[in-house]
Amino acid sequence: MNRLSVLTATMLMCATSWAQQALWGGASIISPEIHDNNTVTFRLKAPKAVRVQVTGDFLPSTPIETPRGIWEGPGIADLKENKDGIWEFTTTAPLAPELYGYSFIVDGLKIMDPSNVYMIRDVATVTNVFIIGGERADLYRVNDVPHGTVRRMWYNSPTLNMERRITVYTPAGYETSGKSYPVFYLLHGAGGDEEAWINLGRTSQILDNLIAQGKAEPMIVVMTNGNAWQEAAPGESSNGFTAPSMRPTDAKNAIEGGFELAFPDVVKFIEKNFRTKKGRANRAIAGLSMGSFHSANISRYYPDMFGYVGLFSGAASKNEKSNCPVYTDFEGKLKVQFDKKPLLYYIACGKTDFVYQGVSDYRKLLDDNGYKYEYFESEGGHIWRNWRIYLTEFAPKLFK
Template sequence: MKAFLSLAVGCLISLSAWAQETVAVNTGDIVSPELKNQTVTFKLLAPNAKEVVVEADFFEKVKRQTSFGVMEAPKQIPMVKGQDGVWTYTTSMPSPELHTYCFYVDGMRMLDPSNVYMIRDIATYTNYFLVDGELSQNYFVREVPHGTVSKVWYPSPTLGMERRRMTVYTPAGYEDSNKQYPVLYLLHGAGGDENAWSELGRAIQILDNLIAQGKAEPMIVVMPNGNGAQEAVPGEYPNSMYKPSFANPKTMEGSFEKAFPDIMKYVESHYRTINDKNHRAIAGLSMGGFHSLYISANNPDLFGYVGLFSAAINRQAKGENTYIYENLEAKLAKQFSNAPKLYFIGIGNTDFLFQDNVKYRELLDANGYKYEYMETDGGHEWRNWRKYLNHFVPELFK
């Protein structure tokens, strides 16, 4: 018996040591990325690797073949191997922003084992780090009152679902007051889900900081899942352990727009909302901008504020929901006869949707419809959508 106990204790000690060694092997004392003296240094322990390169969103862009065709992608830069088996690359500190990166070890993509901060965009994880500055100051968690973020299930009879999930932000102090609040409905792009804006878009930090600074009105923000065939984020509803995809069914064929009243009905019956046009806003990026355009055009009396961030514009739909996309000019005429207080359009000058947005603005201009326009550098990417949200939110509900 004593021998058995000794063996068991020995095994536990060995397992504990192995676990600690595993942690040490994965991370050791390596700090990566290391930000100091206006530089950023990436590090990776890979003593047996023949080649290690780093790819970061702020590197020079080059043309590269992808599954979507030839597209711009960040340049991959070789790292230098030290005698300790640690590969390093140091470069100048990038501009204030949330930056993403990954490694390629002998051609195989991998994340940084020394950096636990990761975000998922559709089916791809990347590491990230934040560089502080005027542009990015609201992307950080600060010493300010924090709102509450809830994952809320609601019924959607229009989509034939007993439960779907959305992310809901309520501002600091909501639980301790009887006050009613305006609502922003914030929609994600193709391949995204109800986690996209809170995780990739830093929406929670942006809202907390802007409200604390007195630059934005306290508001409820509803971030639904815009994929009409999904109940929630892949992996978080029954039978959903599949690889997330950019192309999802029931996204841009009218189902989501048709079912949007289900979301509003739940929100306005379960939260203390101010239920009139001047206290409702809708905005979204890419596909979410497309949804925002057509939901607001089909419901001209619902939203006093509309935001189109790198919005998809044109749609030739077939099927039972084509009415949603038909007669857009007539719908816009009705919408702008009692115009929204703010109709905002933002897009990057190298975005593949740029020309579609130019044509859409020409349509608005030809009819004398007033809107605010913001053009930024760069393409169809989160660094632009965070900028637009940071700019848009302070203009709401004034």
Template sequence: MKRFILFFACLTSISLVAAQEVLNWKDDEIVSPVVNADNSLTISLFAPNAKKVELTGNFLYAGKEIPDKYADGDWSPQLMNKDTNGRWTLTTAPLKPEFYSYNLIVDGVKITDPKNIYMVRDIGNTYSVTLVGGGVDGLYAVKNVPHGTVRKVWYDSPTAGLKRRMTVYTPAGYETSKRSYPVLYLLHGMGGDENAWEELGRATQILDNLIAEGKAEPMVVVMPNGNISQEAAPGEGSRGFVTAAMRYPKTMDGNFEKAFPDIIRFVEKVYRVKKDKANRAIAGLSMGGFHSIYTALNNPDTFDYIGLFSAAFNQMAKDGDSLSPIYKNIDEKFKTLCKKSPKLIWIGIGKDDFLSHDDENLRAALDKESYKYAYLKTKGGHTWRNWREYLATFAQKLFK
């Protein structure tokens, strides 16, 4: 009997050890992603029954240097490797510091990384994200510096006939000081919303770090929702959990620009901001660049700083009786705007951006008026990698 008990105990111990060896490789033991010492990424997934797992992300073309030509979407999925315990892994090449996004494709189904709690939504898609290094010399990281405050704010827009939501950043010290601050109105692209610049653009981290380093003036940053027919981002308005869309009704038809004074009136009533042209800036990416230039053209005494990041610009908007008055008499509006001598019109675009023709038309309109704008052409296409960099560059030039 004693021999049997001893044998059973030994057998049980061996089984437990073997089981523990397997469990160590199961889902609870996996950490993903891992940023390695050489700035490569290791992505892992426990999926013992999957027949094929691939990794797709905006780092798969990238080594330490960005290729001369690329656009988001120019990467092909890479097959991950499966071990005998059912764990799939892939380690990338060493990467340049940047804010990266990725997905896993499991037997043809695209998913986020179940071991990575950090995700973003871009239009109707969700992505797992990670930060390698700090990105643009560390500006994208949360550092031990004084931090500003981010609020989600509702305001009344009589022009739109809606109460609408926007994101407002106030710099560190705003709550305890009595000073008034300059204000940057920062606009998102098509399919985005009031959350885009904060979540995808790292605007909060960029401003916190630039201000702390003395490279940017403390400022209030207002990030409105450019979809004028919508109250707020999907799931944040009275319509509930609606499906996100690329294009909403009344998109780029003049209604947003027409309603923009509602935003300025609210901000200048509620926040301690300076209320003159010299202390107002407007900037935006893609559709937000479109909104920025047309808002400025129709309000030539309002903004001294205009930032156009991969901006859409419809040169044909000056023709046609059915168009909004916002888009008519564009030549005269450019003439008026340039005569008002804004301190800075800053333009940035990637050399592979599909809006390069719009960029050429925009610059031609300014060249016609002999206005000396600032211009930056970078690698790449229509991508957040560029827009984050443009914001970091533009913000350092404001209100000085």
């Protein structure tokens, strides 16, 4: 064997060694195990633990009092230890189809399930996830259908004087069709970023499946970063691995109404760099919680920009103390918007959401003025389970 062959063989052996290293210590425990009847068993090997619990949104919720009201916190259940030091918990009833999140608590310390590599970050919290298939939850899965493309891109915002990051979904066939497409701008809530809807909201899976089923028009979906002081999601900007936060980390960049005022920068970038259909009939905007507030403000401040508006778990509200042009003359701007007759003004909220009363008050304002809108009410509160539902309900109504 010549020296080149020996070198090549050595490199291949090293590469194989490093590839196998990631498998060393791999878990042999199955967790979570989804049974045929949709009950689920969770397992954790912790022979020295005194108490092991599982917490997740598949359990009955626990009310949590916060400055913003009562939130629905994940429930908690105890695991039982068997003779091998493996702790187990099996749900007593089958779980309904849904995407669920969970984690373990070992002697008071919250940890991830080492047997489940699938995890999602929500603000500063990381949880393991699993899906119970069937019904609406099948829209959250990767199915054997044509798939769109997801891009993380940077654009320049002259208004905010910074480069900013967005996530863009283009439907299957975009690259080769030569066609132009309508655009749906989808906004996250407080503490979220341009990663929230694509990960927690399952946007690409939902759009792939709805489009393949003929229930939604092929469309471009733009997921922005609604924190005007940020370049991008934590860990994805020039600030490095900063801790996720729901509040501005740099007060000098926290411009009142900055995100709303700068939104045309996003639209101009998208329409310059993608094949898009122009005009309000081909643009939609929607968001959850804070993103709902942003969507209401943006669509009211720029009444000719969006024909379709979606407010998920949130509503517009007057800010009489503000001098920011986005917030002044609230009812005057609202009248102008509805005089132009939005093609769809959609509001959705959970029955136990802490913003329910605020949404009801806003609906009354619309009703008193004869402004037409569509309302969808679900069970539950201020949770991603609802926001995924609202996306599956709203997207098929667009661009018809």
